[in-house]
Amino acid sequence: MSLEEAIKIIQVHERARQGCLRAKFMREIRAQEERERMLSLQGAPTMDPDVASTIIQKVWKGYSQRNKTVKLREEELIFIGMQPNLDIPVNYKDSPVSKVAKREEERVLIQAQHEREYQDALVNIKDKIREAE
Numbered sequence: 001m002s003l004e005e006a007i008k009i010i011q012v013h014e015r016a017r018q019g020c021l022r023a024k025f026m027r028e029i030r031a032q033e034e035r036e037r038m039l040s041l042q043g044a045p046t047m048d049p050d051v052a053s054t055i056i057q058k059v060w061k062g063y064s065q066r067n068k069t070v071k072l073r074e075e076e077l078i079f080i081g082m083q084p085n086l087d088i089p090v091n092y093k094d095s096p097v098s099k100v101a102k103r104e105e106e107r108v109l110i111q112a113q114h115e116r117e118y119q120d121a122l123v124n125i126k127d128k129i130r131e132a133e
Helices: 003-042 049-079 096-132
Strands: none
16 A cells, blocks of 8 residues: 555544534534424423422421531530520629639638738747847
């Protein structure tokens, strides 16, 4: 086989391959146009009432269960004492925070009294040492 014959065979096969690809592409375009034409004639797609009701039920049950879960979680936190119960009025005098603040004030007063006694004792000890010398 000569070089020219080989080139002609390759060209024929390449043109056939490109023709097949072009034909396939045109078939896809025509099918797409046909689908669009059919959809425009049919109008908006409708859903089966049973399927629609099932979807609505799923959404509602999920929503209501999430709300129930939030309420149960809050009740549990109140029960174990990690969250205050907002329904019962709080007596702030008996709350742990107020007790801590009151105890801290008492501690500051006691420390100040002890500091004064210590300073007085230092002065007394220095005076006694001077008298003894």
